[in-house]
Amino acid sequence: MTTPEATPEATAMPYGTPDTPRVAVRGEAHLEVDPEIARVGITVSARGPDRRTALEDLTRRNNHVLELVKSYGEAVENLETGSFTITPQLTDKGRHEKIRAYHGRVHIQATLTDFTALGELVTRLADLELTRVDGPWWALRRDSPAHREARQQAVREAVQRAREYAGALGAQLAALVELADQGAENAAPAGMPQNPAGRMMRSAGYGGAPAPDAPALDLEPQRQTVYAQVNARFTMTRPEL
Template sequence: MTQEPTRTTHQPYGTPEVPRVAVRGEAHLEVDPEIARIGITVSARGTDRRTALEDLTRRNNAVLELVKSYGEPVEKLETGAFSITPELTRHGRGERVRAYHGRVHITAELNDFTTLGELTTRLADLELTRIDGPWWALRPTSPAHGEARRQAVLEAVQRAREYAHALGADLASLVELADLGAEDATPYPPGGSGMRTMAFAAPADDAGAPPLDLEPQRQTVHAQVNARFTMTPPRL
């Protein structure tokens, strides 16, 4: 007869001989952002579809060439939505197309904030070009996330040890460590707590405007863990 292996049952609670203590560890760090994103909207308007499309293509190419000319500080450049929309007007008993409106939405991500200020100003000088942002952020692989998690674990251990010492006991072993996640206050998309929003439209006659001085917004990184420990019997 084959003997079944003995299964170890885990008690959800401690016992008088092996009491448990459950705590939560938290950490909150403020760090400088690593990247900044801006939204660029290029517009065009024409009395016919071909004119609007040609103007939009020309302005879109000018924006892309300008952004790409900055090289390595630009980590990402993506084209989003594109649209050509007719503007209708009533004429007699029917409807006619009065004009066509074209738009292209572009997102750029930069890691050099001095370059960001210069590029933002030059983009705002372009015809019918709107700039939104910047949205400051950390990279998902930023060491700040790991540091926050490490501090949260250390706080959990310290808190559990203080509870045990208050009972005249010591921590014995770790039973469980549950990661609740380290959240960065990513300011992107709009609505995040780390967002600073500005919108710029190209001026009519102003050329060669000085670069904007953009002050990076500090990012808050959170981490939380739940931890359960066993401890020696308390001296009550």
């Protein structure tokens, strides 16, 4: 009985050979950059003794908020309405439940690129009747050049680290075998939870006439951290041991 000859692929070592060793490294990059956009959440509320009154008040206040935000023109990159609710408020528990009032809410999100206008806008919004303001949440755009720069810097660091390891052995890098994002080798995606970046300011407007010439809020944009990580494998020349 003869034994089949081993093919070169079967005898090849997955981590290199003495004549062609491999070196595996990780490259990382951390950048601190200024934010590009700021998001603000706006909640408009209304309350009325009946459904029609609550809806009319909510519509009026919602239109006022939208007109105010749109008046800032190009400073507003995006404006969208999220959820709308109208809820009956029942009387205290008893044998016969009755509706005392109706509560309505509309949630709006505005994205701004002009941070000077942002401080004035949030102050004017918070000065409106039954209007709540949440934010700002500072962020970068998904296609921000900062992400590309971080990835490129991570690759350069991986090459430099591999070159230093090879040099410590009296060898030189020969070829790139693999370059992968962190987690790209796994079947399951290695997602990182995204936390809305930045300090959050909350404010609410209550009933009554708005104060004239409300001062603009001075906001300091929070710098954003951009992180990139890659895994790289290289072959190198034979070490001089």
